Amino acid sequence: MIAIGLEGSANKIAVGVISHPHPSKPPIVLANLRHTYNSPPGEGFQPKETALHHRAWVVRLIKQAVKQAGVKIEDIDCVCYTKGPGMFAPLQSTALAARTIALLWKKPLVGVNHCVGHIEMGRAITGANNPVVLYVSGGNTQVIAYSANRYRIFGETLDIAIGNCIDRFARVLMIPNDPFPGYNVEQLAKHGKHLVDIPYTVKGMDASFTGILAAAELLAKGIDEKLPPEKRLKTESGELVTKEDLCFSLQETVFAILVEITERAMAHVGATQVLVVGGVGSNVRLQQMMGLMARDRGGSVFATDERFCIDNGIMIAHAGLLEWGTGVTTPLEDSGCTQRFRTDEVYVGWRDD
């Protein structure tokens, strides 16, 4: 079974071709391409520009992916695309491209939940069979556990997503968006030494990050080099607080929140494995902290690097092909997209544990 997957829910347009040779064998990646739209420093990506970017690149990516995969069009079983959740205009451009090739090639369509794509890809690549999943990206923050054919949400953000929080924090400090703000924050954090107080909000199994943004504005003002030294923000030992210290403090605080809510879910369901997926999941410090927590509980953490953590076409093709294997397709008239698509709305027919 072979599927082509189109992902475009945020600022990346990605196309992947995957083959499932046999249920007992691991899937084979035939092609995995993407192109990222980067906005200038101090700005986020806007729906309109992002959609234009996706439209400009999608045809080229599809052609190149099919060529690289070395498959004939007639060998492809289905066309998978991200149905949601995500930004509407980019989703729409991607869905349009998917519909077009499905009609052109006379293939069935499969609309895929983006979060389920991340989870299934993470499971396939790490071999974690039934982990608690922490899904952390620019648009999502969820702690998920599988139960009775659904990926159920145990905890989540009450306001903004963790990636969004990091991105906006970076924007306030004028940290560049290329390759992505979180990566640059991570690099700067490696040189930070002092922990600055940043709001820490956990409510049961849920988290909140908006208070951090309000604090970021104040902190950014406090480290402005134009201020006279006596007015600048200082540590307890009297040293000037740097941009690096702020990045370090941000990471230590928000990741501690994520690890804490994940640990609660693990204690609740009695799991020892944890899988981290989504763009923020590629952060090495988060993986390390999660590993320390899991070790304390006698378990282990599974994480992938940015090739599969960050949005890609393969995860959509993979999850779509699993769903197609259970006989599910998306009729043309229902092949729209949706900004809100809960992880637990998807019936996970391909798992029977």
Next chain:
Amino acid sequence: MVSPAAATIEPIAPLRPPTPPPSNPSRPLHTLPPPFTSSNLQLLAQGAEALVYKTTFLTPNTPCVVKYRPPKPYRHPTLDRRLTKARILAEARVLVRAGREGVSVPRVLGADWEAGWLVLGWVEGGSVRAVLDGWTERVKNRRKAYEASTGHAEEKEMLDLMSRIGSCIGHLHSIGIAHGDLTTSNIMLKSPSADLNSTTNGQAAVPSSTSSGSAIPSLAGQITLIDFGLASHMVPHSADEEGAVDLYVLERAFSATHPAAEPLFAEVLKAYGQSWKGAKGVLKRLEDVRLRGRKRSMLG
């Protein structure tokens, strides 16, 4: 705006064989700081946050509960100290305040936020969870045996118990405290005899009635709330919401026990509704919370 020629397509490397990290079977055990010895410790529960032990405090015949929050190795030490201190103090403050206002809760015997422990008075008795489990079991058996005669007396006692639970929650809310994790396991039925050598607040326990047969445990005793780890002082503008979430969590705990236990919850709500002046607003809000489910739709 978009200049396709300027950038190149990023190829993503192919799938590598999975490399799951090795799991560590030698799990480190926590040792409690002094004055606690490991000899007479009995682990009651291990949550995500704290280890809960039964031991003695100061004298060998003062049973107590130690709630120990071990340092989290993943957390920055400064942040870890800050959170541990804040949480131990918050829990202790809520307990002291609730106790002073006449809600039956464990007494705070001592705390050391640097070392991470909180010592609470031992509550002798069983949880409402155990009572419900036993009751649903007997209901099932009675149905099998087509025997309804013994049921009535117990039914009446159960309803009375539910009513006391509702009033107790109402009392807690009326003094501005939300429990935060109100499950049936966190509601205890304190054995009346256990009150003899303690000087807790609140009314004297009702003497146990043994008229309904020896197989049925007594439902007398004071309703005591435990585990205030997630409790908070309610913020005025969201008090209805916080109260409603408490009730909603409890309702789910009831329905998870057994479908037969669901009608009992109506009695809890009835008593709650009459217990304090803000109850009406909370119950109204509960309807919204139910409709919303546990979560609102995600926006990011």
